[in-house]
Amino acid sequence: MIEGLLIGAYAVGSKECFIYVRGEYETSISLLRNAVKQAEERGLCGDVKIKVVSGAGAYVCGEGTAIVNSLEGVRGEPRLKPPSMAVAGLHQKPTVVNNVETFAVIPEIINKGADWFGSIGAEKFPGTKLMCLSGDICNKVCVEVPTDATLRDVVEGFGDGVPGGKKLKALQLGGSSCGFVKPEQLDTPVDFDSIRSIGASLGSGAVYALDETRNVVDILLEIAKFYKHESCGKCTPCREGTMRIVELMEKLAAGQGTKGDIELLKSLAGYMQKSCFCPLGQSALTAFMSALKLFPEDFEAKLRKEA
Ligand code: SF4
Known part of the structure; x- marks a missing residue:
């Protein structure tokens, strides 16, 4: 380097x-x-x-x-x-x-030439990518893989799968500002085009695994707390928005949320995406929007039970 x-x-x-x-x-x-x-x-x-x-x-x-x-x-x-x-x-x-x-x-x-580099990994995005595995995974490691390696190669080959014989529920790919992918998408290669084609993002190369026992709303609450802590405070939509997200996520995670809270989070996502000054605030609800699309049943399970 x-x-x-x-x-x-x-x-x-x-x-x-x-x-x-x-x-x-x-x-x-x-x-x-x-x-x-x-x-x-x-x-x-x-x-x-x-x-x-x-x-x-x-x-x-x-x-x-x-x-x-x-x-x-x-x-x-x-x-x-x-x-x-x-x-x-x-x-x-x-x-x-x-x-x-x-x-x-x-x-x-x-040293080795552009042709040599071009021969590694996927044709359109040659080279390698660092992938960092964390969460519910046996081997929490950082690995460098060619870009034609699949998510399965990374998660099962290097990560050795999910501990305790449990099934994989989802991967959050690219870091906390990115969305989730499901186990049926594990055969996707880790080049930018292929990952984009499944509606995900490679981002920083972070791979956070969730086992089948997790409710994605609990993970979203942790992400929300992280964003509230990391907001630099320069612009109002992010400084205030990240606080409101934590309040709403806490309510949902505690089983006290309503469909109206989910609608409020959706409108906040659109508003912050358009008005925050930098990508941190703009992507504070990307994981929420992805989770809502992929795991609506997790939100349903957390809604307040009306007496
Ligand atoms: S969006 Fe960026 S600039 Fe605005 S408060 Fe958040 S981190 Fe700071």
């Missing part, structure tokens, strides 16, 4: 690189700092400075403009675009912001 970063810096004529890591990942931060020190000591960096920066632990700092704000030492909030990062990014200078997965693959492509 450091080599890819240096190649990227050379390509755009930059002398300053930053690797931004969420503050909680102390081991990664210390390993990266050590790797950068070793590269510098061996004279591999030339006059390019690489700094490993520990963020304060904000989900929204996965957004490019919020990272740049955080690097400048101000609040990690997204900026209004335009201008784009390529025009005015860090300290108002043109800035390239990329995921580490992208930088890590650059040296391999340069």
Whole structure:
């Protein structure tokens, strides 16, 4: 990844690189700092400075403009675009912001050639994807798979399936801002086109498994609490909306919800999708909308029983 970063810096004529890591990942931060020190000591960096920066632990700092704000030492909030990062990014200078997965693959492509890279995985989206397995799964691991591997290869091959002999109910694919897929969709390859064709999203490569005993409403409540905590507070629809979502989800999860609450959440989803400033708020109810479509019976089971 450091080599890819240096190649990227050379390509755009930059002398300053930053690797931004969420503050909680102390081991990664210390390993990266050590790797950068070793590269510098061996004279591999030339006059390019690489700094490993520990963020304060904000989900929204996965957004490019919020990272740049955080690097400048101000609040990690997204900026209004335009201008784009390529025009005015860090300290108002043109800035390239990329995921580490992208930088890590650059040296391999340069060493082995584009044809070699093009021969790995799916034809239209060649290469590999990091997938991170969590939830009700035997092996909670992070694996790198070619893009023609299927979700079944990932979940059953690497994850070793669901513990306790239980059946898989669903996967939340791509992270908490994404929707769910059902077990009958497990034979879908993990390239962007195929995943999109089943109405899902690959997102960050996160794969969260739910076993058959779960009610999806309980999972949605946890997601809602996460969004309320992570909302940076810059814009009203997200700051207020994420609080209202938690209230409604708490009511539903406690078996006290009504059909009217579900309708309210649906209208909130449309409103937040249109009016929130950044993708965090815009996608705060994506998982809810997906769950409502795929598992209406879970919501039905949680509605208040009228006396
Ligand atoms: S949508 Fe949420 S996270 Fe994004 S700017 Fe608005 S308050 Fe901040």
